[in-house]
Each structure stands twice: as structure tokens, then as C-alpha cells.
Amino acid sequence: MGTKFTLESLNSLPLPAFSAAVGDVFEHAGWVADAAFGHRPFPTVAALHEAMMGVVRASPPDRQLAFIRAHPELGSRVKRLDITADSQAEQGSLGLDRLSDAEFNTFTGLNAAYQEKFGIPFIICVRRHTRDSILKEFARRLQNDTEAERKAALDEIALITRLRLVGKVDGPGRPATDGRLSTHVLDNVSGKPAQGVKVTLYEVGASARSLLAETMTNADGRTDRPLIAGEPLRIGSYELNFAVADYFAASGAAQSDPAFLDVVPIRFSIAEPEGHYHVPLLVTPWSYATYRGS
Amino acid sequence: MGTKFTLESLNSLPLPAFSAAVGDVFEHAGWVADAAFGHRPFPTVAALHEAMMGVVRASPPDRQLAFIRAHPELGSRVKRLDITADSQAEQGSLGLDRLSDAEFNTFTGLNAAYQEKFGIPFIICVRRHTRDSILKEFARRLQNDTEAERKAALDEIALITRLRLVGKVDGPGRPATDGRLSTHVLDNVSGKPAQGVKVTLYEVGASARSLLAETMTNADGRTDRPLIAGEPLRIGSYELNFAVADYFAASGAAQSDPAFLDVVPIRFSIAEPEGHYHVPLLVTPWSYATYRGS
Amino acid sequence: MGTKFTLESLNSLPLPAFSAAVGDVFEHAGWVADAAFGHRPFPTVAALHEAMMGVVRASPPDRQLAFIRAHPELGSRVKRLDITADSQAEQGSLGLDRLSDAEFNTFTGLNAAYQEKFGIPFIICVRRHTRDSILKEFARRLQNDTEAERKAALDEIALITRLRLVGKVDGPGRPATDGRLSTHVLDNVSGKPAQGVKVTLYEVGASARSLLAETMTNADGRTDRPLIAGEPLRIGSYELNFAVADYFAASGAAQSDPAFLDVVPIRFSIAEPEGHYHVPLLVTPWSYATYRGS
């Protein structure tokens, strides 16, 4: 994303430089930054973002509608080249370009129904979602009335632009947009952290699963880095696999043949993209427990 | 299997009727029952079986070898029609007739190598095994020397014939050939058994998984019948699935959206076909524990 | 308690014999049985009890009040000799005769205040209570108004007499008056029931604790008999102690010196005298879990 601006420097820039710096946070709508400029100085990054969203929310209905309509249609293969670089990266990481036929048809159907009902593109902050949760939200929001959905679209735009702004501006009061997923393996036979347990993390979609991380536990029974960090967690379903039979074979704990527990799967869903999900495993060759920790 | 004989009645039958009754326990080897007849009366069903195996083990090497060779070759599609009714049922329940190409090739290769090395068919008590454990045993036993493998074949014949005899004869001292798999779901939010949790049990093979049972927990948090009972448990890998999000939605416990835990998978292996595996689930919307119980 | 009557025989007795049989279920009030006699035949033991309580509840206020007043005053050392044999046994097992000075003073004060406010003795089914829960109930019910407390006294009489009747009469529809307390110890290192764990059960009172049971776990990790059964569980606080360090020393599991876990205390309260409390222990030398099971 290149070098970031500091909030301090943004506060001291003249209008043209200010708009050049943060204007593209709102796609095809440089007027948002222009109007927000008048609210300087911004004490926090959050305040800058709120000022920009305030401009959008206070704009006349026609302008607001045109602004919403200028967003790319999600899932439209034809229109993918139209969108800004940021939006492309967002869709790429989600895998909307690799839908199953059934999912593609569902998507296309939802898109058509949505356009027909609301006359705007379906807008969602894809960096906070998995493919499956997008489909679920799509179906859910199709039940909204026009006013509620106009509000939903603006709320998602707020989430999208907050992420973009945080990617461009450093400074005090930066909104917390990153989530964190971590784990910890305790060996209840030895009373010690389990070192050397192979841990794999999958995103579990309706039509596919994909490997997100593969690592080993260290001397503290943790992974050297969080399994996910530095970005929002995507709402969706996940599975952690812990290769405990191999670990206990190495540690010398007695196991049956085949081992009662070989690879332990923990399947869970994430609902809070900005939250901390700590999902530990307390394990012996014959028992285990897990929980949402902190 | 039709009406069973009582041990008492067997003890009082004349030779021809005795042999007609239990002669086919040992395939193509009516001489085993004939010779065991002399050891009457049998105080227990186990003693009857030991007497029959004693005849086999005491027979001259040539006869023993011919006896072993008369067993059907496992996995040979061509020879499946040759085997006795009991053997067919055993293979049918295992799914050796639905191998993947890779497994079929592995099987064929192991079979050829085994024949080449030992000159006898590979004998295993399939009712105590899954397809995967048979392949694993096949590869393991191929490393035996001739004497060890001759012994292994007789040991498996003992397990096979013990099961057949138990299917034919009632009486005191009947060997315990049945295993049992059961579960129990405790709701740690309410401190009560979790009633109405959908439980499914799968056999998890290397190339396929198959549904073995689908049921609901009752008012005591258990299933009305054990998940498996009345037969040996097959050595292999299994997965229990518990639909806990649906349960907690019905019970009114607070969950996130999507629920942190939806369907909880417990994957475990069985190593003792005649054992009792109790695999309970202690669960809240945010935590669970399992263990091998009793 | 001597031989029990069957409900069938009670249903066929003439009035004098009927009253002789069950008249003393209601202390100093033979008229209750006499009037209930007219409602024969009783299909269930519960129906017999309801008929008797119906007589009490339908009796004129004066008679009802006199009936209540004829009950012995709980905790009055002076009056202890006045009460019927059943009441004495009930107090004996509770230990109201071994109060600390402070408790005795509290009791005496509550008694005086209760008499002053309600003009009746404080009635409670002591067989469903510990000393501590009686004091707690005493203080709570002192807040009642006269009508609510009259009702509370009758409800307790119903519980008292139900227990007495169940002690005298066998037959269909016998009310469930017994509770059950059980335990189970699972060794999560070996995946087997923990055999030979010393288990002790204490009642934990405010001023004293008393040993209720001392036993060892058997091959199934359970105690040969439930820790409490065949009577109501007393509402109150308890502690189970499990000597796990000794068990693991015998089983050969690795422990620190001194062992991280020596005697594991599980402290819990019982709120449902007729309930089943299963309080298991899942344990390794470094971890344990417990829960209300079933």
C-alpha cells in the first residue's frame, strides 16, 4: 500500500493535496474528501473517517444514490475490470472467482433479484467475510425493505472505507480493524505445553475447504505467530487440525494402536471480524477439551 | 442365522448330528468337528471352541497348510463366489467390493506379494476390521517370516471361528465377542442432559466415509440404543457429529451468529473390537470436552 | 420401620384398621385418616396422600390452625421429648442437637421471632434439609406474611407426611422421595476408569463438617453403592475428596514431588432432594474437570 500518511501531516495539507491523499478511499467520489476537508483538524483517525461518512450521510438523496450505484457489482465477472485496485484485491482473497456452478447460479440469481428490488449493486465489506457468509448475507438482506437496505449499504461502505483509511493513515485513535486467531496446546499428561504439534487451519466452505495456515507449536505450546492477525477475521466456518497422535508418539505417552485420537479436528465459526479468537486444546491420548479463550 | 443350538444339546448329540451342527464353523474342514467330538462334554462354549482350535493346531503340518489354503482369498473378485455364505456376509459389510482404484491396486499388489512370499491366502477376521485396517494389517503382516505368519493366520482363524460358533451355540462360558460404542451429551449451561441433539456416526476411510448411524439424544442425553452393539467393533477410524447449535437454539442459550460451535466433530479410532467405547460430549455454546469413558 | 402395608390391602381394610395403619402419618390428627377413608379406593399411593392432604386443606381454619400448632417446635431442646418417634429420628440425623453457641442463639432468636409473628411452630421437612439450610429457610420464611407462611407450613407438612406414608405403604404410583448422589472417576492418562481412588464425602456446615461416606472406586471407576441413596438428599453444601496422588502413584503415572494434585476437593450444593446428582471427576496428575452429570 506504499507509505502511509500521518494524521498530523494530513491535518496540515492544503485541499488539493488532502484530496489527493485520501480522496480514493471513497470510490469515484472525490467530493467526499473535499467536503470533509472543512472539518479539519481531525483529532483521531476515527474522527476523520466519521467526518467523511458524515458527508456521505448528509448528502442529498440523489447524490447518495448515485454514489452507491457507482460501486462495482459484486460477483459480476464481466465487471470485475471496472473496479478500483482495492476492490479487486478484496474479491481475489475471497475466492468469489472460483464458485461452484450451483453457487454461481445462486449468486447470479441473488444479484438479479437484488437489482430488480433495490436498483443498486449489492455492497458488502468482503474483507470481513468468507464466500459462504457473503451468500448468507445476500439472501438475508434481500428480505430488507428499501430504506433498511439503503442503510445497510452505507454501513458496509463505512466498513470498507474504514479499512482503506486505516491502510493509508497512521495516527492516534486509529480504529481497531484487525482480528486475531490464536491457539495453544497443553499436554495434560505431562502438565506442560505441547511442543511440536502440527497445526493446520482450514476455511470450511459449503463447496470447498482451503488451507489457510500450517505450522508447529513451539516450546510454549503456541504458534510463533497468531494463525491470523493484521487483518479482519472473515466471518465464516473454520477447522483447526491438531496432529496429537504424532505428538504423543514422540513424547512417549502410552497410546492404543491405532491411537484413540489421531488428528483432532476443532470446527468453529467466527462472527466478530475485529475480535480475538483464542481456541486452545487441552489434550491427553484419551481426552481433549477446547473453548473460546482470551 | 436361524435357531441356535444349546451347548447342553450339543453335548448330547451323536457324532453325525454334532458334526452337522458345528462342522461348517471351520470352512471345508469337517474333520475338525469330528475330532473335537471326542472331547465332549464341553463345560463352556469357549471350551468347545478351544477344543476345535486344538484339533487344528495339533494336526500334521501338511493338513494344517491344506486347511489354511482352503480359505478364500480376500479381495479376489473372481473368487468371491467360491466362499461360504458366512465369508460373503463378512466381506459385504466391509465394503471391499467398493475399493478405489488406488486401493484396489494396493490390494492386488499386496495379495500377489503375499501369495509369492507365503503361498497361502491372506486370512483376517474381517468382522473385526474396516477396509483401512485390513490394508494396514496386510502391509504389516507381509513383513512377517513364514512361521510368524502361519501363526497369525491360525490366530485369525480362531477369531473368525469363535464368532461363527458364538452365532450358532448358546450356553455358559460364551466368549465375549461383542463390542459397544455409546455416547452421552451433557449441557453444561443448564447442568442437564442435552435432549434432542442430532448425532451421526461415520466410518472414516482413507478414500471414503460412510454413515453408520443417525439418531437423536433422549431425555437422559443418551441414544436409545448404543451406536454400535451386538457385534465386534471394527478396528478403524470414526467420526461422531453432534448438532449442538441447533440444540442450543432450541434450548434458548445465547449464541453468536453464526454460532461459534455448529456441528461438533469428534474423530477417534477403535483398537479393541470387543471393548466398550463410551465417547461423551460435555458442551456449552463456547466449549466442549470429550474423553474415552466407561 | 417394620413391615409395610400394600396399597391393595389398605384399600380393603375397614375404617378402624385403616386408621390404625396410616393414622399416625399426620401427628396427633387421626381425623385426617378417618376422613380420607371415604375416598377409597386409592389407585396410587400418591392419590392416598393427596386425599389425606385434601382433608387437611379443606378443614375449617380453626381446626387447621390447631393441627399446625400440634407440631413440635423445631430446635426446642425442652420439647424434644414431646414429639413423635418419627420427628425425633428426623432431628437426630440433622444434628440440630449439636449446634454451636452462635447457631443456638440464632435458632432461639428466630424461634422467638417466628412464634411472636405467626403464633405457630416453625415446620419444615428436616429430612430434606441440613442444619444450615434449615437456618436459611427459617430466616427467609420469617419474611412471609401470615397467609403465605400458613401455606408454607402446610406444604412442608405435605412433604413430611409424604415421606412417612412412603415408609409405610407399598404399591403403584408411589411418589419418588429418594434422591441419589453418585460419582465416577476417569483416568484420562490411561483412558480407563480409575480403580482404587479413595473417595470421601463430607457435609460442609457453617460451623462444622461431618463425614458422610468413605469408600474406594471399583474397576468401573464408580463406587459399589451410590454415595447417598434410598432417602431424600439434604439441601446443603457438600465436599467430595478424591485421593488422586495416591492413585497415580500406584498407577505409575509421572507426578512432581510433591504431586501437583494430591487430594482433589469438589465442593457443591444440593438443591433438589429428590434429584440425581452425578458428580464425576476426569483427572490426570495435572488437570481435572467435574460437572453435574446424569
Place this chain on the structure above:
Amino acid sequence: MGTKFTLESLNSLPLPAFSAAVGDVFEHAGWVADAAFGHRPFPTVAALHEAMMGVVRASPPDRQLAFIRAHPELGSRVKRLDITADSQAEQGSLGLDRLSDAEFNTFTGLNAAYQEKFGIPFIICVRRHTRDSILKEFARRLQNDTEAERKAALDEIALITRLRLVGKVDGPGRPATDGRLSTHVLDNVSGKPAQGVKVTLYEVGASARSLLAETMTNADGRTDRPLIAGEPLRIGSYELNFAVADYFAASGAAQSDPAFLDVVPIRFSIAEPEGHYHVPLLVTPWSYATYRGS
């Protein structure tokens, strides 16, 4: 303890100043520091300590014995005024001055037997022990032969002086002499850290228990400071109490009356004074689990 010296400054001091600085680390034995002076410069604090102990271990038997004999007799009330300031602080925190009569008699008996057998005072690093573990060690070491016990005394002196040196000198390679005891409470009903749980920590001695800490869990379910830190953990038995019924009453979780779990006691022993003991609680109103974590 006043200002600490840096290792760097010690390395550059002349002999008299060096000995004045660290001479009293070894009681009544200024010659130890004097001789260690020759081994300068010390790359680490550990190296300085090893050099000093090397002087002791290399000294002639007579001098070594006199050195050992100059240590104060533990538990001697008469001699308590004789010892150096450091030793007094050590005994004070242990409570050897508040023994029960039985313990005092045991102590006196052990002391006499020890003097008789070994002719030296019993030396132990009391800051790593509780009263109970000292008595246990006393009885155990009395079984040693003279040579083993001479070695044990020197090993304890090494532990004592290591602690003193670490209290006086800062610098690289400082030996890790501190342990840590921490806890964490997770509410498995809400899937969140349990905030506002009252936690108390007791030392559990044979004849008494003493309150060591009383605190509340914070928003992360932890205590603001570790329960013990900045010193060695004392080998011995402890109990953590968690007031979970009060917590769940505040959180709104459904409980019975009285609550199944009120104050949860976790009793455990510490065997490694320099270790980290993390003893968490995973809890619902009907279940809990604990384990040695990390």
C-alpha cells in the same frame, strides 16, 4: 535491600570495596569474597556466584565444616537473635515462629537427632519452602549419610547465597530465582473472560492455613498482578478459591438455589520454586475444569 551494585562496577572495585559489597552474602565468611576476587572479571552474575561457591567447595574440609557450622540453627528460638538480618527476614516470612506444639516438638526432635547424627546445623533455603516442606525435608535428609548431607548443606547454601547475591547485584546472566503463580477465569456460558470473580489464595499447612492474596479478576479474566511473583515460589500446598456463584448471579446465568457451585476450591502443590504455575478455571454454573497451564 538498598541500592544494588552493577556487575560492571563490582568488576572494577579494589579488593576492600569488593569484599565490603558482597562479603556478607556468605554469613560470617568474608574469606569467600576475598578469594573469589581473584577470578575477576565476572562475565555474568551467575559466574560471580559460581566463583564464590567454588571457593567454598575447594576449601579444606576443616574450614568447610567450620563454615557450615557458623550457620544459625533453624527453628532455635534462642538463637534467632544471632543470625544476620537476611536470615531473620527469611524465617519471619515462613512462620517457623508460630509452630503448633506438635510441630514444635517434631522440630525440636528432628533438630536434636540431626545435631547428634551430623554435628552441623540443618541448613535449608527457607525462602524456597513452606513450613510443611521444611519439616518434610528435615525428616528426609535425616536419612542421608554424612557425605550426602554435607553435599546437601552446601547445595542449600548455594541456593541461599544465590538469592542474596541476586538481591545485591544487577547485570547480565542474572540467575532466574523468581517463580510466578497466575490464574485466569473463563466463563464458558458466555464464551468470555469472567470479570469480577473474587479470587483468594491460601497457603495450606498441616496445622494452619494463611491468606496470601485476595483479588478480583479483571476484564481479561486475569488478576492485575500475578498472585505471586518477584520471589521464589515456596514448595508446599496451596488453595485457590473462586467465588463463582456471586459472579454468575451478577452475570445473569441461571443457577439453582443454593447454587450447585458456590466457591470453587482448587488445591494444588508447588514443586518448582523458580517455575511458572498457571492455574486457570474454566467454569459454568454446573461444571469446571482446571489444569497446570503455561
